[in-house]
Amino acid sequence: MKERRSLCVVKVGGSLLRDGRSYIESAENIKKTFVDADRLPIVVVSAAKGVTDLLIEVAKGSKKHLEAVTEKYLSIASEFSSPKLSRRVHEELEHLKRVANTISGSFDAALQDLIVSFGERISKILMVEALEHVNVRAVELNARELIITNNIHGDASIDYVATANNLEKIVKPILETSATPVIEGFIGATEDGAVTTLGRGGSDYTATAIASLLGIDDVYLVTEVDGIMTADPALIPSAKIIKVLSYREAMEAALHGAKRINPKAFEPLEKFYGSTVFIGSWRTFGTKIQRELPADLAGPKLVMHKTSGDIPYIAIIGEGVGNTKFLKMIIDIFYEKAFSILGIQSYYYRPSILVYVQKTEELKILRELHKSLFEGAKP
Amino acid sequence: MRNVNVVVMGFGNVGRAFVKVVSLKRKMIAEKYGININIVAVGDSKGVAIKKEGFDEYELLKMSELPRSSLHMFAPYGRQEVDIKEVYRETEPHIHVELTPANYLTGEPGYSNILFALRNNAHVVTANKAPLVLHYSEIMNEARSRGLSVRFRATVMGGTPFLEMLSSMKSHDIERVEGILNATTNYILTEMHENLVDFEQALKKAQAIGVAEADPTLDIEGFDAAAKLCIISHVIGKPINMNSVYRESLSKVTLKDVLDAVRQGQVIKYVALLDTQNKVASVKIVRLPKDNILAQVGGVLNAVRVKTDATELFFVGKGGGRIETAHSVFDDVLSIVLEKVIGK
Numbered sequence A: 001m002k003e004r005r006s007l008c009v010v011k012v013g014g015s016l017l018r019d020g021r022s023y024i025e026s027a028e029n030i031k032k033t034f035v036d037a038d039r040l041p042i043v044v045v046s047a048a049k050g051v052t053d054l055l056i057e058v059a060k061g062s063k064k065h066l067e068a069v070t071e072k073y074l075s076i077a078s079e080f081s082s083p084k085l086s087r088r089v090h091e092e093l094e095h096l097k098r099v100a101n102t103i104s105g106s107f108d109a110a111l112q113d114l115i116v117s118f119g120e121r122i123s124k125i126l127m128v129e130a131l132e133h134v135n136v137r138a139v140e141l142n143a144r145e146l147i148i149t150n151n152i153h154g155d156a157s158i159d160y161v162a163t164a165n166n167l168e169k170i171v172k173p174i175l176e177t178s179a180t181p182v183i184e185g186f187i188g189a190t191e192d193g194a195v196t197t198l199g200r201g202g203s204d205y206t207a208t209a210i211a212s213l214l215g216i217d218d219v220y221l222v223t224e225v226d227g228i229m230t231a232d233p234a235l236i237p238s239a240k241i242i243k244v245l246s247y248r249e250a251m252e253a254a255l256h257g258a259k260r261i262n263p264k265a266f267e268p269l270e271k272f273y274g275s276t277v278f279i280g281s282w283r284t285f286g287t288k289i290q291r292e293l294p295a296d297l298a299g300p301k302l303v304m305h306k307t308s309g310d311i312p313y314i315a316i317i318g319e320g321v322g323n324t325k326f327l328k329m330i331i332d333i334f335y336e337k338a339f340s341i342l343g344i345q346s347y348y349y350r351p352s353i354l355v356y357v358q359k360t361e362e363l364k365i366l367r368e369l370h371k372s373l374f375e376g377a378k379p
Numbered sequence B: 001m002r003n004v005n006v007v008v009m010g011f012g013n014v015g016r017a018f019v020k021v022v023s024l025k026r027k028m029i030a031e032k033y034g035i036n037i038n039i040v041a042v043g044d045s046k047g048v049a050i051k052k053e054g055f056d057e058y059e060l061l062k063m064s065e066l067p068r069s070s071l072h073m074f075a076p077y078g079r080q081e082v083d084i085k086e087v088y089r090e091t092e093p094h095i096h097v098e099l100t101p102a103n104y105l106t107g108e109p110g111y112s113n114i115l116f117a118l119r120n121n122a123h124v125v126t127a128n129k130a131p132l133v134l135h136y137s138e139i140m141n142e143a144r145s146r147g148l149s150v151r152f153r154a155t156v157m158g159g160t161p162f163l164e165m166l167s168s169m170k171s172h173d174i175e176r177v178e179g180i181l182n183a184t185t186n187y188i189l190t191e192m193h194e195n196l197v198d199f200e201q202a203l204k205k206a207q208a209i210g211v212a213e214a215d216p217t218l219d220i221e222g223f224d225a226a227a228k229l230c231i232i233s234h235v236i237g238k239p240i241n242m243n244s245v246y247r248e249s250l251s252k253v254t255l256k257d258v259l260d261a262v263r264q265g266q267v268i269k270y271v272a273l274l275d276t277q278n279k280v281a282s283v284k285i286v287r288l289p290k291d292n293i294l295a296q297v298g299g300v301l302n303a304v305r306v307k308t309d310a311t312e313l314f315f316v317g318k319g320g321g322r323i324e325t326a327h328s329v330f331d332d333v334l335s336i337v338l339e340k341v342i343g344k
């Protein structure tokens, strides 16, 4: 029997799930980081790397892609040398095939969701096996029974009341068996039982919704990178990991196209219990996202650029950057370096400043701002 | 705390759902009623898993993750082949739960299993209709003579307590029972009307989402609905034979029929009827005006209209669905425990 406060939510991203070996590595890390520390993680899994894209092609009628999915999952399953597991995965793939065979000419969003859902369904089975393989007692939960959504296929929203009810009912049995539950991210079902998917980054949304609705303090989103960076490291190699962000800052960054943050994932956290979200890799969870920031952590957190239409803009994101003093500092930088400003947008209540700039100067400005804001260079 | 040993035969859709529901709810039941529901053995077509002391929650959950026909691989409890004698000798069950497939020619394996259970002093809960349809009196007499119960509310409108309600209407003379008793065919018809697809396409979709079996014969040819009428007839004490039910095949319905009906403000439904006054029973394709109450029952919903000499009732609910059916089975188990096992 485990205590309720030992619960946490851990989402394992698809980029980490490539082959049998990587499922076991994830399982070992779940064991080391959480189970051995006496915590009971609710594990949310994505489909194995690349599978969702293949399944989208399957939903368009491609037999070739169906074969690719089949081969991929059967080969991962075979790495465990468990006849039970191979048969189970085979059964699921047969089911997928039956569904795929019903595709007729016209596009059917409900059918596409059903087909795509097999990516997570099979991944879950593999993760449970991997956990058992490293001696962690693990059981499957079924997202299609627990996560209730509206019927917007492809981009469904979670029905928080119905889902909270379902989740609340299984918490006690989970704590009693102390077995690590594993659930599919990204998928759910309507009240009528039709399978839905939650849209891009939907697994994060599943994870935060579960945590928030059950009042769980910590959500861990595990990917390949150690955290969210002050800028895109491909452009600015000196970019650093941001230690703490507020929900508002994270959502603002997502709005302007930041990778690895899914704005929908913050909805349950804002509406219900405000769990803390940790983003990172098995090496380190570098970034912590929380509801409120202590006053001393206000200020710029990251810079990014976005080219929408003809005029690109630079976004500087952070609580309090809309104040007059900070604005003046930014304008001073532009003035000193003789960059032109084509437009500027800032509201005192938003955690961002947008500066519209010339295409030719875009990257130079980004670097300059990063240097003065995050690398201690005097403007 | 009183221990109640339960044996489950059949581990398909309903069997798995039942085992899972028990694992999630048995603690709650224990707290509320002071009884421990112990699942001591589970069998499929290839083998059994036996644990005399009863499987714990974790084991039950792991069991429901097994692939088909794999109970024998459930280490260390699994065994090849199903020997019901061995199961009973080792576990001494109080209640037998029969969730095997329906075979309307022989009633097997349900018929033999149920008689074996009764003869070994176990109460019976069945979702399998065939043994009841073919051998109702024999089974009931066997049970009565031993003071045992046979419950089967999952067999008709499986997700609802319809049969319980019907059997409690003891002062009524039930004249007519009419309705949509098969979820698969109702889903297919709804698909045809709503998406204007032909029968084959609708059937394929039903199979894809798991509403229809790979072999849909029992549903499409009306056997399932006829069997349900037969069980209803026994419950109200006016038994009919399943062979005497007139059946039409739903596969006759074309998309053109549907379009014709719709044009005339009608809906095509697959309606089962038991008319005890004229002693006729049928499962037929009928056209109903759009505003008829049965016409409005879509998808996997079922509905029945019961006319008695005193009143008329209308009952709507989920026909099947593994989870709903599993709850009906569980409810039967609990009502036996509360009335018979504990009371004794």
Ligand SMILES: NC(=O)c1ccc[n+]([C@@H]2O[C@H](COP(=O)([O-])OP(=O)(O)OC[C@H]3O[C@@H](n4cnc5c(N)ncnc54)[C@H](OP(=O)(O)O)[C@@H]3O)[C@@H](O)[C@H]2O)c1
Pocket: B009, B010, B011, B012, B013, B014, B015, B043, B044, B045, B046, B068, B069, B070, B082, B099, B100, B101, B102, B109, B127, B128, B129, B154, B155, B158, B319, B320, B321, B322, B325
């Ligand atoms: N599905 C529903 O919603 C629903 C609703 C109401 C009533 N029912 C009735 O409930 C029963 C079970 O339905 P289901 O959907 O669960 O069927 P199912 O998925 O076909 O499962 C049948 C199970 O019975 C096992 N079995 C077959 N022969 C056996 C034998 N000789 N001894 C022991 N086990 C045997 C099968 O073994 P394998 O696994 O090895 O094949 C399988 O586990 C049926 O009679 C059905 O009509 C179903």
